[in-house]
Amino acid sequence: MSTAVINSWHGRFTGAALPGLALLLIAFAAFAADLPTLTGRVVDNAGIIDAATEAALTRKLADFEMKGSDQIVVATIPSLDGEAIEPYATWLFNSWKLGQAGKNNGVLLLVAMNDHKMRIEVGYGLEGTLTNQQAARIIEDDMVPAFRAGDFAGGIARAVDDMITVLEDSHGT
Numbered sequence: 001m002s003t004a005v006i007n008s009w010h011g012r013f014t015g016a017a018l019p020g021l022a023l024l025l026i027a028f029a030a031f032a033a034d035l036p037t038l039t040g041r042v043v044d045n046a047g048i049i050d051a052a053t054e055a056a057l058t059r060k061l062a063d064f065e066m067k068g069s070d071q072i073v074v075a076t077i078p079s080l081d082g083e084a085i086e087p088y089a090t091w092l093f094n095s096w097k098l099g100q101a102g103k104n105n106g107v108l109l110l111v112a113m114n115d116h117k118m119r120i121e122v123g124y125g126l127e128g129t130l131t132n133q134q135a136a137r138i139i140e141d142d143m144v145p146a147f148r149a150g151d152f153a154g155g156i157a158r159a160v161d162d163m164i165t166v167l168e169d170s171h172g173t
Helices: 003-009 017-033 051-067 085-096 132-148 152-171
Strands: 042-044 071-077 106-112 117-122
Touching: 042 051, 051 071, 051 152, 071 152, 085 106, 085 117, 106 152, 117 132, 132 152
Parallel strands: 042 071, 071 106
Antiparallel strands: 106 117
């Protein structure tokens, strides 16, 4: 750990720390400006979910959230614009403040259409329930085959169904 980082950790900034901090804040501001706005439980900025499926997903996700407190949000974007999906999903998840404060029980299903990338970002409170292995299996078993067949809405709907099943089974509902 560098001196600049140690000093900034304790609330004192050295001259060496300030340029790094300024660059980080500028990068965050630029990145945050490109994040989509949370407009509901389904944010389809890539335009790949038909109206009927979006309405059904919105109802299903609202009902699921009302039964317990876990929250799932689906987001599609046209492109990551050169960003890696993992940090983008984390920034989006944190920007939208998914899940309940203190419980960290949110889940984000993110699709970057033109990049052919998908990610399920799970809040800390659900990591033991919806594991990385389960999330990867949901993407590989539900989304990839459907997407290859051109059924984007169907793949997303099946992935949501499987996530809900995993979360409900763990809560005994």
